[in-house]
Amino acid sequence: METRSYDEWIETVAADRGVGIIPDIARTRGIHPGVEFVPLIGAPPVTVWLSVADQVPAHRARSILDASRLALNA
Numbered sequence: 001m002e003t004r005s006y007d008e009w010i011e012t013v014a015a016d017r018g019v020g021i022i023p024d025i026a027r028t029r030g031i032h033p034g035v036e037f038v039p040l041i042g043a044p045p046v047t048v049w050l051s052v053a054d055q056v057p058a059h060r061a062r063s064i065l066d067a068s069r070l071a072l073n074a
Contacts, residue, residue, distance in 0.1 A: 010035055023048070048072075 001018045003009040006029060013020050014034035023046070027037045050068055052061040 010032045014032045
Protein backbone atom coordinates (compact mmCIF):
# COMPACT_ATOMS: atom_id res chain seq x y z
CA MET A 1 0.00 0.00 0.00
CA GLU A 2 1.34 3.43 -0.89
CA THR A 3 0.79 6.41 1.40
CA ARG A 4 1.31 10.11 0.76
CA SER A 5 2.67 11.25 4.12
CA TYR A 6 4.30 10.03 7.29
CA ASP A 7 1.07 10.59 9.23
CA GLU A 8 -0.94 8.51 6.75
CA TRP A 9 1.75 5.83 6.79
CA ILE A 10 1.90 5.49 10.57
CA GLU A 11 -1.92 5.39 10.86
CA THR A 12 -2.03 2.66 8.19
CA VAL A 13 0.53 0.58 10.08
CA ALA A 14 -1.22 1.21 13.42
CA ALA A 15 -4.53 0.06 11.90
CA ASP A 16 -2.84 -3.25 10.96
CA ARG A 17 -3.31 -2.56 7.25
CA GLY A 18 0.36 -3.02 6.42
CA VAL A 19 3.97 -2.81 7.52
CA GLY A 20 6.50 -0.19 6.53
CA ILE A 21 10.16 0.61 6.41
CA ILE A 22 11.44 4.07 7.31
CA PRO A 23 14.85 5.56 8.00
CA ASP A 24 15.93 5.44 11.63
CA ILE A 25 15.65 9.21 12.09
CA ALA A 26 11.97 9.19 11.04
CA ARG A 27 10.90 7.17 14.06
CA THR A 28 11.70 10.13 16.28
CA ARG A 29 9.18 12.30 14.40
CA GLY A 30 6.13 10.87 16.06
CA ILE A 31 5.50 7.87 18.19
CA HIS A 32 2.20 6.02 17.86
CA PRO A 33 1.06 3.70 20.66
CA GLY A 34 -0.04 1.09 18.12
CA VAL A 35 3.29 0.91 16.28
CA GLU A 36 6.47 -0.85 17.32
CA PHE A 37 9.69 0.13 15.58
CA VAL A 38 12.02 -2.81 14.97
CA PRO A 39 15.49 -2.27 13.46
CA LEU A 40 16.04 -3.77 10.02
CA ILE A 41 19.60 -5.08 10.26
CA GLY A 42 21.68 -5.50 7.12
CA ALA A 43 19.40 -3.54 4.79
CA PRO A 44 21.09 -1.93 1.78
CA PRO A 45 21.52 1.86 1.65
CA VAL A 46 18.71 3.88 0.09
CA THR A 47 18.66 7.05 -1.97
CA VAL A 48 17.58 10.14 -0.04
CA TRP A 49 16.26 13.32 -1.68
CA LEU A 50 16.45 16.75 -0.12
CA SER A 51 13.67 19.15 -1.10
CA VAL A 52 13.95 22.87 -0.55
CA ALA A 53 11.18 25.41 -1.21
CA ASP A 54 11.72 27.80 -4.14
CA GLN A 55 11.84 30.85 -1.88
CA VAL A 56 14.85 29.53 0.08
CA PRO A 57 17.98 31.42 -1.04
CA ALA A 58 20.52 29.28 -2.89
CA HIS A 59 23.23 29.78 -0.23
CA ARG A 60 20.87 28.49 2.48
CA ALA A 61 19.88 25.50 0.38
CA ARG A 62 23.58 24.73 -0.10
CA SER A 63 24.15 24.98 3.68
CA ILE A 64 21.30 22.54 4.30
CA LEU A 65 22.71 20.14 1.71
CA ASP A 66 26.23 20.38 3.19
CA ALA A 67 24.93 19.78 6.73
CA SER A 68 22.92 16.78 5.51
CA ARG A 69 25.99 15.28 3.87
CA LEU A 70 27.99 15.74 7.05
CA ALA A 71 25.27 14.04 9.08
CA LEU A 72 25.17 11.08 6.69
CA ASN A 73 28.94 10.66 6.84
CA ALA A 74 29.11 10.97 10.66
